[in-house]
Amino acid sequence: MGRKSFGMPLGYHGLMQLTGHSFLAGRRSLTVTDPFQAIAPATNTPLAPHFYSATLDELNQAVEAAEAAFPTYAKTSGATRAKLLRAIAAGLEAVSAELVERAHLETALPMARLQGEVGRTANQLRLFAEVVEEGSWVNARIDTALPERKPLPRPDLRSMLFPLGPVVVFGASNFPLAFSVAGGDTASALAAGNPVIVKAHAAHPGTSELVGGIVTEAVAACGLPAGVFSLLFDAGLEIGTALVQHPAVQAVAFTGSHKAGRSLMNLAAARPKPIPCFTEMSSTNPVFVLAGVLAEKPEVLATALHGSFTLGAGQFCTKPGMVFVPEGPGASEFGTKLRELARSSAAFTMLTPGIAGAYRSELTRRATLPAVTATQAAATDACAAAAILFETSSEDLAADPTLAEEHFGPSLLVVSCATRTAALESARRLEGHLTATILGTEEDLAAHAELLAILEQKVGRLIFNGYPTGVEVSHAMVHGGPYPSTSDRRFTSVGTQAIFRFVGPRCYQNFPGGMLPAELQDSNPLGILRMMDGVVGRA
């Protein structure tokens, strides 16, 4: 197919008209392959237009363009990258209405939630813009020369973080904006100075195309090489697989299922030259209710927990999927209230027929287990899902650990713990999760230091008297955790520290000042915080 499939240049006119074609470094593919369509979950019907999976030839064009753009883009200033990120943010806001409308059709997520997600995505881009504009994030370190040192002189050493190269980002089904084409992975990879190739999620290709157009326009408007961004469609697995295996790709970011995430990890590790592959995969986000607060306000807790596990139809990475409740005062009221709320929940429309099907099939499996009691709301058609409550004991959970696995959708497992020891043992048996939540009075918490110590080793974020849904995009946020919640607990995919996934240090020894990046020059022209001979300052 070759270069011929580089077609039509873009323009704002063409931007909002969906074509179904991938963006290849600033141009649209014109290749027509087997078409696929998005399915509107609300009606279970296909949505226009047809989308066309990228070809392997197009994939190579996109990656080669990214590779060619990298040396230029890697050397852009923080100010330039900030301009790009802000241009994308402004572009999203400018077409917010169209974005929300299309995303609503493709995902059945409520308009208000999607409007919020546009804001979150734009703010996320602007937060990374601030970080790279300020510039200190590069961790610049200077060890000055000690020519008189004995037995050997010390050379002048200067290091900082640099981008890795083309990064592949996989769109996520449950955040069509904030975790997809211009979401946190793309924002952090671009902020760091890496070109990005996005594999669009096949469940919201129209939303992806709209955002892809905005990013493409922003790259052009900022005068950056077009290879800084490409967006590839694929109904299947071929493009994603080939992207992770492409020799010029230097890192991967993914949010999705454990099965898909592990498969990408394995591909990345099996390459002739392995690359970093950050996958955020599965988490049941255990909640521990402590005795004091349970006795005080069982129904308040139940209501808040119901709100959290059914939020967004339970389709959040941080949905609390499992709650450990001590027997004793309040337990009965807590259970009764939860059952009542579960039973009376409105039906939810899930993101895709596949997700709804998987939800129902696991629901059916669990509901028939002898050790489990199920309380379910009614639900009817293809993408509809009923809220469900499963109840079991800590002993039965220990006997069937599959109950502790992520069940994506509006379900909650309530685990009754007969003793404090039973709760501690349940905590010890936990796999890695993104979050753990403790609901209790301050006295409760102080009396449960052992529980806290166990949970600290299991998760990336600990919440006291809150709920894990609602992941703040900020400097201190950690959206990460031990396997299987992520592939590498040393990183986070939300918050400004997400940038560290896509950079590595490089050191210059005895280089003349003029050949050094601005961040490492004697005069500190950018005025960033640096470590000079071990002391941090702006000198």
Added chain:
Amino acid sequence: MGRKSFGMPLGYHGLMQLTGHSFLAGRRSLTVTDPFQAIAPATNTPLAPHFYSATLDELNQAVEAAEAAFPTYAKTSGATRAKLLRAIAAGLEAVSAELVERAHLETALPMARLQGEVGRTANQLRLFAEVVEEGSWVNARIDTALPERKPLPRPDLRSMLFPLGPVVVFGASNFPLAFSVAGGDTASALAAGNPVIVKAHAAHPGTSELVGGIVTEAVAACGLPAGVFSLLFDAGLEIGTALVQHPAVQAVAFTGSHKAGRSLMNLAAARPKPIPCFTEMSSTNPVFVLAGVLAEKPEVLATALHGSFTLGAGQFCTKPGMVFVPEGPGASEFGTKLRELARSSAAFTMLTPGIAGAYRSELTRRATLPAVTATQAAATDACAAAAILFETSSEDLAADPTLAEEHFGPSLLVVSCATRTAALESARRLEGHLTATILGTEEDLAAHAELLAILEQKVGRLIFNGYPTGVEVSHAMVHGGPYPSTSDRRFTSVGTQAIFRFVGPRCYQNFPGGMLPAELQDSNPLGILRMMDGVVGRA
């Protein structure tokens, strides 16, 4: 075997008497397995005493003790860990004479070099002590609550870096002290708050036992749980393999060959729960001589380069193994001088018969290639190695990339580049290396921005007018680089940033101050640098 193999408690009396037994969390193994011995490379004869490979049962005891020690050790203050690191440093210095004597027997490295390595190892421990005592390295971040924010309030979020858990460290053949039992990997893992299980290198078990005794005593003297440190012997691969596969092990650090390193990477990635595995593997450390300086002082360059590639018998990770020389003024004198120096080099004794054998066999293979001219010094017996110079052209190197692979020992490949384009193409074809060196005048360097840009993507450290051997242990040092030089170019194994391999972030949301680590408490009791709402300071 069970607990019975936990035997004899230690004491300084027993410390310096080699027993050949592993250290299992503060006690010596008493298990007698098939014995092995160190070989003195200088005489190719076995050294007393016999050493005994640890059993899998003992391995489990060591790892379980590490796991049990972790919660306590992870919560120790920076001051406590600094005390431990300094106690180890003092212990090394106290028995410096015995250490140097034994290491000299086991490695044939010169006494002066080993004396220097004791100092380097002690200084390295003390540098990490300073870092953790000062405390700001944990990257504490606080985003204060914004209860009035619309549409949703922001919770209080506080994050910092925490240790991962038991770390497995592999001793390295070429640094019996600085990269082995109490070397940089152990120092950084302990500094971060992780228990360490060292797999001793079988080529210097006596040195390892001496250092293992010092660390064991220091752990006890500091009142820390004995599981903080174990040292396991093994003549084969079984213990190393089982350590990397043990479910309680949370990270791995290795320095050695590409084959062994990749094999450990694969093991770590194939675990049911993959773990970080930092391997530093192979690097040829290319040197580019530029035309200006070559014309100016060809013989000076040749002499310095000869000094660097033969230093320590060429057994450094950073040995410059490949030099690219432009045709033109000075090239002939440079070549003549190098040949003369190579031919007249004294014979070297290599670390082990195996390393010497591998060196000679690759030497023989290369010397018979038609595209290669070899100039060799004389060498005689088992562990002796002759310096050798291979000469070829950039075209012939392109045709046989095996010549660019690491050849561990005192050899150098001189690559003649007919044109500047040929040199740039050679640079583009480079694999990942730890370092690249440019020798030139400042005018040369300024005129070679393209070469610099290529090399920046190939290595972790760039050196101008210096030599890559001599790796400073400091804040700015980067001893890392793209695969195959290391498993993950986002990290370094030398310098204070090596600590970041063994930690990950954890976030506390809405926690009462009393339940937070000191680093995250409002009053900043440790006075560390923190990021508060995006602004770094000590407030």
